[in-house]
Amino acid sequence: MEYRGLSLDAFQEQAIQFIEQKKSLIISAPTGSGKTLIAEYAIAKALKEGKEVLYTAPIKALSNQKFRDFGQLFGREKVGIMTGDVSFNNEAPILIMTTEIFRNAIFEDPKRFDDVMYLILDEVHYLDDIERGSVWEESIIFAPPHIRILCLSATVPNVMEIADWISKIRAEKIEVVMEDKRPVPLKEICYIEEQGMLPFEDAARTLPKKLKKIALAKDWKTRTTSTQAIENILDTIRKEKHYPALYFVFSRKECEANAFFCRKYQLLNEQEQNIMKQRVLDLVQAYKLPKTALKQEPCTLLIRGIGYHHAGMIPALKEIVEQLFTEGLIKLLFATETFALGINMPARSVVFHALKKFDGVEVRKLTTLEYQQMAGRAGRRGIDTVGYVYTNLCSDLVTQTDLKQVLKGNLGEIQSQFNLSYSTLLALYERLGKDVVHACEKSLGAFHQLSLAEKLGGKQKKKQIHEEQQRLVKKKLTLLQSLGYLNSGGLTSKGRFACFVNGYEIQLTELFFSGYFEEQNETDLFIILVSLVFESKKVYGRKPKTLKMFQKLEKELVKRIQPAQSMEAMLGLKEDIRLPDFGLALASQAWAQGKIFTSLPQYTNISPGDIIRNFRQAIQLCRQLYKVCHGYKAFTNLLDRCLMTVNRDEVNALAQLKAFASIKPEAKAEEK
Structure with a gap:
């Protein structure tokens, strides 16, 4: 079978047959195997039948890429996007959304999805994500029943369990399509000090079975230096003509440092250099970046074919x-x-700078799934016959067991991270009343526990599981009732307000109903909103002391939010109600007062990308407040002024998206 001039693999044909039958399905296949083509077929079928499609993705970069790709494939007028940062053409038949936006929309306006044929959940193994996995479960559980679900997943061992769970909660059979074989096989090569390049099997035999105490105490300076290892690996890639290469480094600082070290290389021929110079100039102009960017990193590196x-x-x-x-x-x-x-950006080869990373809490080995996701970028379908994966074993102290566990270990099962947010719980309470306590019983975690209990034949155990699941909801309902969000008649005005504010709903509701927001000007309002979304711990590993000029503002916010946080702790609930963090306050103030973005480093040492991300999240809260406060003219006027002041230049996500969507790709450069 062919589709769009491409010969389909057996698993793709099988999936398309299920789509023709309008069935829900989950596809589990390796990275780069062609899952997206199946999603595109589902979209085309829906459009042909006058129906709509929702496409959800875990990250905004992927949402933006799909917005452009689908626009080029199906026509720009048929594609819309809603990510929190932007809302554009949102009445289009193909609507790209972050999972959070979809989950929120289910409760706010479910009728808008009456004509939707398929909900496509890309990277559905994100169910396992500690911070955001719950939103994926909620989206699957509460999506309108007429919608068919198409899940795209990396290879995971418990895909059948996930399919059985979805089948049960949605009362429809979920078909499973599995593919283990990669379309382009991988050749795994390890670089070891003194031995040089070795195939994986030989490298594993060379490594020690255990690390001796003397090895653990060994001075890192006596080992092969990081730059020497890079040189040796890149020399091999150049000689073997394995460019383009994707070199994974698990630190932003090292990522840049390694790129700067390689500036001595010129990887482009004269013709490619001329093309690159023109493309960089065109792209800088398209994104309306200052001309000075052309003489700064990474633009000066790009001319050398390095980024x-x-x-x-x-x-x-x-x-x-x-x-x-x-x-x-x-x-x-x-x-x-x-x-x-x-x-979707594959390469001929992939390099791992190390097999360990700092995950925000500790230094640990990569999981096998993480390794496969990255290694899977090697080998371009239709271009390469083999993909090459190089692993630098000089950066870490690695044993035979470590290497085998990361490269060839068992894939961890997807675990439930279900944890209903307060706004979701309030929305469900309005629909279900006290029966909302049974909502947790639909989670993947509850399904897994109940399945085990059934195998063991324990009715008493099943009853205990139901009670445990209900206990969490009851605790949250106790908190909401104590704070005045619920009463015997249902949701109060505070409860209805919090329903429509997703993310920081308790903090925003407490501040709004205390009247505190209305006392602020647009600059202070922006500082407050940024303080709610910013987390110093994620940047510094700790929360620094607030500058004196913001301490009074911080004190006023804490006075209004801390009672809710204290009650959450008293009930033994997971900490969802965070206190404000003024670590980005000075830069927020400067931006709200009209300072240019390139001046912000003098107000903070937070990286530019993190500044923009936090500013955009604050703008998203501003928009949510505007929506829910429609009719409060004085406050909405304040929100309007705030948005006009801060949503500009580099921070304006919609302007960036339009620039991105308008870029016409150049013909692919020929390989050397």
Whole structure:
């Protein structure tokens, strides 16, 4: 069978047959195997029948890429996007949404989805994400019953359990399509000090079975230096003509440092250099970046065919790098792992700078799924016959067991992270009343526990599981009732307000109903909203002392929010109600007062990408408040002024999206 001039694999044909039968299905296949083509077929079928499709993705970069790709494939007028940062053409038949936006919309206006044929959940293994996995479960559980679900997942061991869970809660059979074979096989090569390049099997035999105490105490300076290892690996890639190469480094600082070290290389021929110079100029102009960007990093590196990519960069520069990599002009790209999540940018070879990373809490080995997601970028379907994966074993102290566990270990099962937010719980309470306590019984975690109980034949155990699941909801209802969000008649005005504010709903509701917001000017309002979304711990590992000029403002906010936080702790609930963090207050103030973005480093040492991300999240809260406060003219006027003041230039996500969507890809550069 062929589709769009491509010969389909057996698993793709099987999936398309299920779509023709309008069935829900989950597809589990390796990275780069062609799952997206199946999603595109489902979209085309829905459009042909005059129906609509929702496409959800875990990250905004992937949402933006799909917005442009689908626009080019199906016509721009047929594609809309809603990510929190932007809302554009949202009445289009193909609507791209973050999972959070979809979950919220289910409760706010479910009738808007009456004509939807398919909900496509890309990267559905994100169910396992500690911070956001619950939203994926909620989206599956509460999606309108007439909608068919198409789940795209990496290879995971408990895909059948997930399909059985969805089948049960949605009262429809979920078909499962599995593919284990990669379309382009991988050759895994390890670099070891002294031995040089070795196939995986030989490298595993060379490593020690255990690390001796003397090895653990060994001075890192006596080991092969990081730059020497990079040189040796890149020399091999150059000799073997394995460019373009994607070099994964698990630190933003190292990512840039390694790219700068490689500036001595020129990976482009004269013709490619001329093309690159013009493309960089065109893209900088398209994104309306200052001309000075052309003489700064990463633009000066790009002329050499080298780039870097991480979340600390401003989004426009990240998209420029992504575009140039897609066009084949970047031959060597240093990137953190976020580059591997969903974005379709394969290479001929992939390099791992290390097999361990700091995950915000501790230094740990990569999981096998993380390794596969990144390694899966090697080998371009239809171009390469083999993908090459190089692993640098000089950066870490690694044993045989470590190497085998990461590269060839068992994939961890997807675990439930179900944890109903307060706004979701309030929306459900309005529909279900006290029966809302049974909502947790629909979670993947409850399904897993009950399945085990059934196998053991324990009715008493099943009863205990139901009671445990209900206990969490009852605790949250106790908190909401104590704070005045619920009473015997249902939702109060505070409860209805919090229903429509998703994310920081308790903090925003407490501040609004205390009248505190209305006392502020637009600058202070923006500072307050940024303080709610910003977390210093994620940047510094700790919360620094608030500057004296903001301490009074902080004290007033804490006075209004802390009672709710204290009650949450007293009930033994997971900490969802955070106190404000003024670590970005000075930069927020400068931006709200009209300072240019390039001046902000003098007010904070937070990276530009993190500044923009937090500012955009604050703008999103501002929009939510505007929506829910319609009719409070004095306050909505304040919100209007705030939005006009801060949603500009580099922070304006819609302007960036339009620039991104308007870019016409150049013909792919020929490989050397």
